[in-house]
Amino acid sequence: MMRNHERAANVALLGLTLAPLFIKVNPNLNVILTACLTVYVGCYRSVKPTPPSETMSSEHAMRFPLVGSAMLLSLFLLFKFVSKDLVNAVLTCYFFVLGIVALSATLLPSIKRFLPKKWNEDLIVWHAPYLRSLSVDFTRSQIVASIPGTFFCAWYAAQKHWLANNILGISFCIQGIEMLSLGSFKTGAILLAGLFVYDIFWVFFTPVMVSVAKSFDAPIKLLFPTAVSARPFSMLGLGDIVIPGIFVALALRFDVSRGKHNSGYFGSAFLGYTAGLVLTIVVMNWFQAAQPALLYIVPGVVGFLAVHCIWNGEVKQLLEFDESKVASDESKDSTSLKDGSGENSKKAE
Template identity: 40%
Template sequence: MAETVPPVSDSLASNTTKFTFEEQATASVALYSMSIFCIIVGGIRSAKYVAKIVKKNKLIEGSITMKEAKKFPLSASMVLFGLYLFFKPSDQRFNWVASVAQKLQVPQEYVDKINATIISYTANSTEPTKPLYEKILNKIPANIQEQIVVPEFVQGYFHWVAERIPHIGKDEVMILLTFLICFEGLTALATLVKPLISGLLRIIPGLGFNAPYLLSLKKGTKEMDEGDIEDASKKDTEYLFKVEIDRHDIFALIFCSPVLISHLTQRHWITNNLIGIAFSILGIERLHLASFRAGALLLAGLFIYDIFWVFGTDVMTSVAKGIDAPILLQFPQDIYQVGPWEAVKHSMLGLGDIVIPGIFIALLRRFDQRVVQTTAEAKNPNKKGRYYFAVTIVAYALGLLITMAVMHHFKAAQPALLYLVPCCLLIPLLLSAIRGETSALWNYDEGKYVDNEENRKKVDPSKKNN
């Protein structure tokens, strides 16, 4: 999802004289370099990852086909707006609904009902929280309530539970969400450093052996006796959860855990960027676009999505500021004034503005390397070299440069995909027209390697009759 965040902090937008051109340029170049680095590394790793899967005759999980590309902007909008409402105080949520109702020229009687709801909700929100049994009773008609007698020990039990269950509000949910995001970032970082860890461990006697582990949860698709599921055939079982790790994965997680602990306790921009870069590279590698047309549709949909939520509302920027988690890259504007450790005023770039164009550019890398070949290409020994990956990286760099230039000129948040999508989509199409490969590029499809029901039947013939 394209989390477009203003590449400048609020303080910069309100008081640009506080930072010199050198400070602003340093922050922009740093973000610029980090984003391009993520796309180059992620694209190269993506081609290797998909080629490895194809060679093993396996199916690729997490693919974005035409079907998913059509739904992605809508589902992303629903998630984004849900987070926006979550961060809004209760009374402001109702006020927002009332203001929208007035803009849409909703009849006044309905606007009055909304306002009455606001007044009622605000008044009730100051009352002490009632025990659960009282809330249940309040929903029962009065004539029936008179016939219900709640024993004192039941009332006492509910009071006892209410006093000991901690209050779960927005702050507690944000702590949990931040931890989950950071932990996923830790696993991404550990995956990237694992080759280095493996190389070091193989030097140490006794630690080089890399034993694999499979953590799984499997269920039967038909009724069977206890103990039979272990030896049941594939057609009679399916996995609900399956994760494969090895000893070197565990060592890599331990090695990277100080980054997680440090970020959870300090929230420093360096640990934020380590996690964010790992997220971006692994996201570009593992999020698989199934075809060029799916990628074009996805970019077109998110192009509109980004413009609407940034220019049309304050939703995008509010959510980005509300989530205190590594969902963006940061670089301090005041690094020359206070140093890297005390800096607090940051330029920012959302990870979505790296990953979304990145998975499309990774698809072009696979097109260059002919990971999936047509019959004509397979028979032609004198294949022309392709350079769509390199050219589109330059196009992305140009789009990001335009984004930052416009942002610095208007001193306001910009939807980065407004500038990135035309550059990343139109320039490779123009190159294909020049080279006479428009049809080959537009019809490039890796759909036969997508993990879906149709392809599973081709890989496992036993499933054809199920």
């Protein structure tokens, strides 16, 4: 059930996204508020009744920057040697499908409240015509949610309007923060440290990151209208929201696991993210040059959280927290409860 502060954050995010259509909004303020609200919404949506069963391992976290670098360089070479229009046409088709899925999933919780309970719970299983082993499970509610998602993505594909780009981008961010789980703060620290170096290298030492960001005509970045004709939009990559966001979300779930929903380490991590993002904007405007946002955000998020847990004397508890173990323990407990109830029923017989 969505609480009042979550509902307020959703409304504020929607209003802020639409605001530049009607009034002049300072792009720097827009970047900060939009990113922070997106992280906030995604974090609270990541809190589920049961811990995630699948989490990122330390090995995956170590490989992530290397895989990201390979993909980034591949895109750079692709744009360099293949027609940009052709590449973007293929990417548009890909993001059309991906956008429907992400936007539908983002809208689903709001839509479900107005639909019959049966539509939300009864699964429909669709089997591929010639590949019976390939099947997809979905509910009627998901079909309903996909209708506005499909029309919206069609509008994006046809017009490539900045508003459509941003709504899809925000949906990707919310879904990423909601669905991805680091599992532990150790894994999160490894991932953030690797991407900290990744971001610095590709922005400061090569033209690759900036070139791909400008050439890539897809919702992998948020666009914020400016009043400057030479630079009509300020940009923020989705990775600068999702990557720190999943770490902040982990802090929130850690608080929830300890019975602290609205305070504790989530507040520190979220404040660190906000401070890092503000510093990014300040430095970017000071030097009038693109900045690797993770250079400032990662120390902010990790630093604020580290200071807080050291102050509380809870470093050990923080480092030992592992969602995969929590999920495993809960499944064992539920199994033992079932076994116990089964034995009791046999005795009663």
